[in-house]
Amino acid sequence: MNGTITKAALATVAIAVAGESAAVEWNVSLWGARRAFTEHVEKLAELVDQKTGGEFTINISYGGLSNNRENLDGIEIGAFEMAQFCAGYHVDKNPSITVLELPFLGVQTLEEEVAVSHAVYSHPATQADLARWNAKLLMTSPMPQYNIVGTGEPRDELSEFVGMRVRATGGLGKAFKAVGAVPTSVTATEAYSAMESGVVDTVAFAQHAHFAFKTIDLAKWWTENLNPGTVNCPVVVNIDAYESLSDEHRAALDGSVDEALRHYLDNYGTLLDNWDRILDEKNVARVHIADEEIAKFREVAGPVLEEWRERMIAQGIPAQELYDLVQSTLESMR
Numbered sequence: 486m487n488g489t490i491t492k493a494a495l496a497t498v499a500i501a502v503a504g505e506s507a508a509v510e511w512n513v514s515l516w517g518a519r520r521a522f523t524e525h526v527e528k529l530a531e532l533v534d535q536k537t538g539g540e541f542t543i544n545i546s547y548g549g550l551s552n553n554r555e556n557l558d559g560i561e562i563g564a565f566e567m568a569q570f571c572a573g574y575h576v577d578k579n580p581s582i583t584v585l586e587l588p589f590l591g592v593q594t595l596e597e598e599v600a601v602s603h604a605v606y607s608h609p610a611t612q613a614d615l616a617r618w619n620a621k622l623l624m625t626s627p628m629p630q631y632n633i634v635g636t637g638e639p640r641d642e643l644s645e646f647v648g649m650r651v652r653a654t655g656g657l658g659k660a661f662k663a664v665g666a667v668p669t670s671v672t673a674t675e676a677y678s679a680m681e682s683g684v685v686d687t688v689a690f691a692q693h694a695h696f697a698f699k700t701i702d703l704a705k706w707w708t709e710n711l712n713p714g715t716v717n718c719p720v721v722v723n724i725d726a727y728e729s730l731s732d733e734h735r736a737a738l739d740g741s742v743d744e745a746l747r748h749y750l751d752n753y754g755t756l757l758d759n760w761d762r763i764l765d766e767k768n769v770a771r772v773h774i775a776d777e778e779i780a781k782f783r784e785v786a787g788p789v790l791e792e793w794r795e796r797m798i799a800q801g802i803p804a805q806e807l808y809d810l811v812q813s814t815l816e817s818m819r
């Protein structure tokens with residue numbers, strides 16, 4: 486009898502210890518503050534917590550774990566388990582996904598941005614590229630086409646871009662350089678001070694970032710239809726941490742991505758609906774670029790694609806294959 490009780494008691498303790506050890510806590514490194522750009526990560530954390538009954542917790546830090554340019558490095562060494570970064574911050578660390586930052590790719594909607602991003606993320610060459618940093622691509626952070634806000638007189642002709650100091654990263658920076666502008670790749674968190682101090686005349690962002698980083702507060706005008714392209718900012722997880730998850734916790738994480746992205750898209754749609762009101766409130770003039778000027782921009786920026794292709798091939802990246810994947814994905818979406 487006593488032996489039976491003892492065994493039962495031991496079994497109960499073992500189950501309790503096992504349950505306690507099954508609890509998982511991840512840290513995720515973001516930057517700035519909670520905003521439309523981070524809503525999918527916030528939703529992901531909420532869903533994972535719900536699905537696992539609180540056994541899998543994702544703690545979100547806005548700048549407390551790493552500099553935004555060093556998030557990929559932090560993932561590599563396991564300083565945290567999840568992070569967001571933008572390809573244009575360090576193109577040499579993630580050459581494969583820079584295809585998504587090329588100018589004038591033809592992406593028209595946030596849904597298309599999700600589709601092309603995840604198609605590229607699923608390519609073996611991209612996965613091998615990011616695996617060098619012990620990183621697994623989890624989901625994108627879809628953003629609409631960038632447009633610029635500026636100080637001084639509005640610029641609505643390509644000739645007026647000559648000498649214009651613009652905050653623009655990656656392929657967008659190269660496109661602006663091709664038309665005579667002077668790009669600088671300061672991070673999003675540095676953009677306001679760069680604009681305020683006159684280091685830049687203009688800042689290229691998606692709408693949420695102009696609002697979140699307050700560049701709209703300094704703006705006199707905004708290009709409503711330049712749409713040269715966007716930046717690509719994945720959310721990645723540390724491969725070792727991901728593979729050490731239980732099947733249940735891994736399923737909770739993977740199975741929450743689509744819902745988190747739907748939440749992101751719904752939330753961003755609300756922001757876009759309010760954008761005109763924000764412009765009116767802040768007395769920001771809308772600048773419409775003529776079709777012929779945009780056509781000139783596309784033509785002048787054309788060599789950026791060839792230069793990118795040659796640079797990628799030199800690094801062993803299947804450049805044409807990735808570019809064609811983007812275009813075929815857009816075709817299938819339509």
